[in-house]
Amino acid sequence: MVKFSGRVRLTPGSDAKSKELMLKVGMVSLGCPKNLVDSEVMLGVLAEQGYELTPDAAQADVIVVNTCAFIDPAKRESIDTILEMAEYKKSGSAKKLVVAGCLVERFRDQILKEIPEVDFVIGTNELERVVEACGEAAGRRTPDEAAEPYLYHEFTPRVLSTPAYSAYLKIAEGCDHPCSFCVIPQMRGRFRSRRFASVVREAENLARQGVREITLIGQDTTSYGEDLGLSDGLATLLRELGKIPELVWVRFLYCYPNRLNDALIAAVAETPKAAKYFDIPLQHASGRVLKLMRRGSGATHFLRLLEKIRAAIPSAALRTSFIVGFPGETEEDFKTLLDFVEAAQFDHLGVFLYSNEESSGSYALPGQVAASVARRRQRKLLAVQRRISARKLKQKIGQTFPVLVEGPSSETELLFEGRLETQAPEIDGRVLINDFAGSDPQPGEFRWATITDAGDYDLVARLEARVFAERALPASTTPSRPRLVQIQPAAVGASV
Numbered sequence: 001m002v003k004f005s006g007r008v009r010l011t012p013g014s015d016a017k018s019k020e021l022m023l024k025v026g027m028v029s030l031g032c033p034k035n036l037v038d039s040e041v042m043l044g045v046l047a048e049q050g051y052e053l054t055p056d057a058a059q060a061d062v063i064v065v066n067t068c069a070f071i072d073p074a075k076r077e078s079i080d081t082i083l084e085m086a087e088y089k090k091s092g093s094a095k096k097l098v099v100a101g102c103l104v105e106r107f108r109d110q111i112l113k114e115i116p117e118v119d120f121v122i123g124t125n126e127l128e129r130v131v132e133a134c135g136e137a138a139g140r141r142t143p144d145e146a147a148e149p150y151l152y153h154e155f156t157p158r159v160l161s162t163p164a165y166s167a168y169l170k171i172a173e174g175c176d177h178p179c180s181f182c183v184i185p186q187m188r189g190r191f192r193s194r195r196f197a198s199v200v201r202e203a204e205n206l207a208r209q210g211v212r213e214i215t216l217i218g219q220d221t222t223s224y225g226e227d228l229g230l231s232d233g234l235a236t237l238l239r240e241l242g243k244i245p246e247l248v249w250v251r252f253l254y255c256y257p258n259r260l261n262d263a264l265i266a267a268v269a270e271t272p273k274a275a276k277y278f279d280i281p282l283q284h285a286s287g288r289v290l291k292l293m294r295r296g297s298g299a300t301h302f303l304r305l306l307e308k309i310r311a312a313i314p315s316a317a318l319r320t321s322f323i324v325g326f327p328g329e330t331e332e333d334f335k336t337l338l339d340f341v342e343a344a345q346f347d348h349l350g351v352f353l354y355s356n357e358e359s360s361g362s363y364a365l366p367g368q369v370a371a372s373v374a375r376r377r378q379r380k381l382l383a384v385q386r387r388i389s390a391r392k393l394k395q396k397i398g399q400t401f402p403v404l405v406e407g408p409s410s411e412t413e414l415l416f417e418g419r420l421e422t423q424a425p426e427i428d429g430r431v432l433i434n435d436f437a438g439s440d441p442q443p444g445e446f447r448w449a450t451i452t453d454a455g456d457y458d459l460v461a462r463l464e465a466r467v468f469a470e471r472a473l474p475a476s477t478t479p480s481r482p483r484l485v486q487i488q489p490a491a492v493g494a495s496v
């Protein structure tokens, strides 16, 4: 569950205090990259206090499980993980079990009541209390009133768990949209942005530490800065981050479709370092279902938006995700969605099954769709997308693109793998490298690659000797840093 893979890095401003024989802490992080950043902040705060971090649950004095509670499968995985980690406490190897994250926001009382091994719960606004939670003196924690909304800043210590060349950067927290299926606003609170200068400074710090690819995240990145009185905040931020010399790619995830405006498209088009990549979770295409989802809009408007992006940036990759089986979704609504997917020709697409969450606005809606029907719709949509993806990837054969080399393939040591600018970390396909000219491929280097073959979701390429962007200093020549804890993210839903 908890694995080692490299180094721990602290942001400047953090200062590991040497303390005698500190407790060892192990962390399991579940859910999305936003939760991963929270885990990295908790690890950073602990490392700053001198705690030793361990990837081995059996070695940990304290185990922290940072949970996800977005939908049912995520909740189940969170509970299973807590129970699995509770075994280490029962066997006596761990002294303390701490549960953090979204599950706590939804089920604070029940966790403490029903899982006696849990000593402490930490809500999403209480990340820095992890020190108190892990401390020797802390007793069993009873539920608290909700804490003040929390957002980390550029001086908050953070342990990066991603590869040395790539990092997520959270620019905002919470959400003000009223989507009826979503419980995130209840868990994460109202939308709030980090200060512009704080984000830029953190990006500069990360770049100085060797990060070459930054992925901006938040529940809705396209609203960035609105609460601070900035207009076109994300567009301005992107242009600013594009000036940081060491960075090669800056991308953002989670666009709300109605907020994706001309200024943002222009910023992506005109900023060479902005990845030509748009992730726009549309959730559905039928106007009727979108209205029930309290999102509005529909297929015609969405197609116009996609056309506008493609007209401005012909090389742009478009990713989206949909929910199938929403209450009241008819065969006709689903056909509208299928037709839309055929017309839109997305590069990447995820399909989630509707999860009927008790506290969501859609919970009591009539017309619940049978799970078997929802699964059939999911399969059908993914089959259509597989064909589209395969056709689009085939068109790339013979072309040359910059590739970020990530290291030996996870499937076989005989291959290396990497990503194009149009493939975001962890969610999209990859480039398998089966041949190379010049020096051996090194993780974190950007080289040109010629596409030689294509599958349904992955590409095969020959790496050229030509370098696209200088690599950060090899690990051995960078200042020595603590070790990195890599955390296993949960996989929920289906995505291609």
Ligand code: SF4
Pocket: 175, 176, 177, 178, 179, 182, 183, 184, 185, 219, 220, 256
């Ligand atoms: S925009 Fe996203 S996070 Fe916000 S309510 Fe809608 S689905 Fe949830």
